[in-house]
Amino acid sequence: MHIYIHIPFCESKCPYCAFGSHSDQFAITKEYFKALTKEIKNIKFNDKISTIFIGGGTPSSVDARLYDEIFEYLRPNLNNDCEITSEANPNSANLKWLNHMRELGVNRLSLGAQSFNEKKLKFLGRIHNSKRVFKAVEDAKIAGFKNINVDIMYGTKLDTKALISSEIQALKELEITHISAYSLMLESEFSSKISYQKDSPILAKYLINSLENIGFNQYEISNFGQICKHNLSYWQGDDYYGFGAYAVGTIGLKRYKGATNLKNYIANPFKKSIEKLSLEDKRSERVFLGLRSIIGVSLSDLSSNMQKTAEILIKERKLILKNGRIYNPNFLLADEIYLYLSQP
Ligand SMILES: C[S@@+](CC[C@H](N)C(=O)[O-])C[C@H]1O[C@@H](n2cnc3c(N)ncnc32)[C@H](O)[C@@H]1O
Ligand code: SF4
Structure with a gap:
């Protein structure tokens, strides 16, 4: 069995991002985790859990202790080699947060870097610089993380072969196990704020070849390196529970989604919109x-x-x-x- 847990909070909202996340709702994090914990504890797991993915939003934007009760409940149901990933933002993934998550059992960290070029980071509206990404990876290693992913984005109007080469050089220096490289996609309402290079197959090919040259084999259109078991399970069509607001889950021929309004989710975490699959x-x-x-x-x-x-x-x-x-x-x-x- 696989589990996805959604944390809909971010320190700031990036203009390109259409994920279910809010930067002005931190006042209700405690209530959110209470509802989330209640939703998870309602499930009696028959099969052992082989992967957990805590995504968002930004899981590192909240106190790591908020995850304690969830892990306490899940722990007896975990496979010995359960892959447990948490996403994090380099700004908030500090040593204290990383140490606590590691102690809870999280064994894979996924950091949203997006770029190592200060101009591109500003252009994307990111709140950290590239030094902060290096620091977060260093701290993650100190906390004991051996399996570390870094997300980057390409296809902005600033991207050139030279810029991509500098991103690759930085990724190489980080000595990590996995890279997700996403081509910037924009929902129409954001398109006017950020321009991007539509259909740039030459740059995409260049990026893929460069990542392979530094030892990261492409195993999915956007993913390179040590295979993420959780993602693999999605692509294989396995069943998974999705817990939290905005979270999608699929069990058999039923795909469901949590409320997309945090107050509604807190009021009733069991209310889902359901899509019947054929x-x-x-x-x-x-x-x-x-x-x-x-x-x-x-x-x-x-x-x-x-x-x-x-x-x-x-x-x-x-x-x-x-x-x-x-x-x-x-x-x-x-x-x-x-x-x-x-x-x-
Ligand atoms: C939930 S975020 C990762 C953690 C954290 N929220 C952060 O951004 O640092 C997941 C990833 O999706 C990618 N992403 C978000 N919006 C995107 C877009 N419009 N086009 C392509 N990739 C996008 C980014 O690389 C981001 O790191
Ligand atoms: S990219 Fe990450 S930090 Fe930025 S708004 Fe989306 S989820 Fe939040």
Whole structure:
């Protein structure tokens, strides 16, 4: 079993970000955690938990002790090798917070750096400088974290090959295990505030090659290095609980989402909006996600029409067939290949 826990608080709201997070709701963090703890404690886990991901928002923006009761409840249900990730912002991931999370059992840290270039950080509206990212990684190592991810973003109008090379150099110096590199995506209402380079496949390819050259193998369109088991479980279509406001969970053919208003969530953490999935929805998700990652797609998930189209792409070496599964050697083309396979 897999668990996602959402922390909807951030020290400041970045203008590009559409995640469920608030910078003006810290007054209700205690009530939020009370509701969150109640929601989690309502579940009797039949299967052992193999991954937990605490995401946000910014999990490090709140006192680490607020997580104590949740871990106390979850601990007896954890697999011995349970991967427990927490996201964090370099600004708030201080040694005290990191030490406490490590003591609770968190064994993977995911830091949102976004860039190491001061101009780009300002452009993105970030509240930390690049030195702070180095300090947070150093502190995470002191606290005992061995599995550390850093998120960066590319595709802003400031990005050039030279800027990307400097980001890669900084990432190399950090000596971490994983890098998530996201191409900047903007919801339309934010587009006027930040401009970005739409469709810059040359820069994307350059970034991917550079990351591979410093030893981070790409295993999904945005992910490189030591595989994150939690993400892998999403892409495989496994069941997972989603706890908290905004959190999405999927159990069988039921996908549900927590309230997107914090006061409503606190009033009733069990109220979810529910989407019924069909077997066809699950199948097409497996195809779509499999093409974006090393998971690949089972031929049995393809309709006979799709299998015929896949054969053409296999001949053209745009897809690779191995043991009844097809694999996409260029994740940047995943969306196009999916559309091509799906045509009637
Ligand atoms: C929940 S945040 C990570 C932790 C923390 N909130 C922070 O930003 O430092 C998850 C990641 O999503 C990425 N992200 C957020 N908005 C994005 C956007 N509009 N386009 C691409 N990536 C985005 C960023 O790299 C960010 O680090
Ligand atoms: S990118 Fe991270 S810190 Fe910025 S608003 Fe989004 S969740 Fe919060």
